[in-house]
Amino acid sequence: xIQMTQSPSSLSASVGDRVTITCRASQSxxxxxxxxxxxxxxxxxxxIYGASTLESGVPSRFSGSGSGTDFTLTxxxxxxxxxxxxxxxxxxxxxxxxxxxxxxEIK
Amino acid sequence: EVQLVESGGVLVQPGGSLTLSCAxxxxxxxxxxxxxxxxxxxxxxxxxxxIKEDGSEKYYVDSVRGRFTISRDNAKNSLFLQMNSxxxxxxxxxxxxxxxxxxxxxxxxxxxxxGTLVTVSS
Numbered sequence: 596x597i598q599m600t601q602s603p604s605s606l607s608a609s610v611g612d613r614v615t616i617t618c619r620a621s622q623s624x625x626x627x628x629x630x631x632x633x634x635x636x637x638x639x640x641x642x643i644y645g646a647s648t649l650e651s652g653v654p655s656r657f658s659g660s661g662s663g664t665d666f667t668l669t670x671x672x673x674x675x676x677x678x679x680x681x682x683x684x685x686x687x688x689x690x691x692x693x694x695x696x697x698x699x700e701i702k
Numbered sequence: 703e704v705q706l707v708e709s710g711g712v713l714v715q716p717g718g719s720l721t722l723s724c725a726x727x728x729x730x731x732x733x734x735x736x737x738x739x740x741x742x743x744x745x746x747x748x749x750x751x752x753i754k755e756d757g758s759e760k761y762y763v764d765s766v767r768g769r770f771t772i773s774r775d776n777a778k779n780s781l782f783l784q785m786n787s788x789x790x791x792x793x794x795x796x797x798x799x800x801x802x803x804x805x806x807x808x809x810x811x812x813x814x815x816x817g818t819l820v821t822v823s824s
């Protein structure tokens with residue numbers, strides 16, 4: 596099974612900051628990497644698929660990059676509603692494993 | 703409007719059994735792979751099982767293989783997860799999710815239900 600290592604597990608930042616979350620796969624997954632945002636008590640919502648394609652309706656301050664084993668999610672200018680939890684997920688091979696999540700906190 | 707509504711989550715004793723359901727509407731259910739994902743309260747997401755559009759292929763995470771069975775009824779637009787030999791570590795919110803494809807190569811979950819809580823405890 597492919598293991599997804601996400602870092603950091605938590606991140607303190609301020610509104611307007613630029614932040615980057617990283618995700619590393621235990622083996623190459625090409626560009627089969629998705630990013631989700633989860634608000635407390637809610638189901639996750641996809642932000643980015645295929646490592647870098649923004650899902651329809653997702654603000655352009657979110658961007659993704661990477662291929663192979665190393666990936667990043669960048670939020671260019673944090674908004675108050677962005678201080679929630681983010682997960683990466685690989686869809687290269689079953690089981691389609693998730694990272695352990697990154698919780699964004701207000702500094 | 704696409705909707706996924708899970709039901710069936712309850713308190714069950716270790717070793718017990720339970721079947722979760724997911725009612726789908728607003729899309730052609732028989733055209734999509736469907737997946738169960740679970741989340742221990744306060745923790746991360748875990749992919750549990752998925753099933754092909756026609757039910758002919760099913761896959762499981764190692765921790766549930768042999769105990770859980772995923773199935774679907776396309777005539778009733780419903781997805782199921784039969785859970786046997788339940789353990790305390792199966793306690794979680796269980797989500798059903800629709801898997802969609804883009805560019806013939808990328809797969810992700812575009813719609814999720816609200817989740818149903820399964821608690822395994824004596």
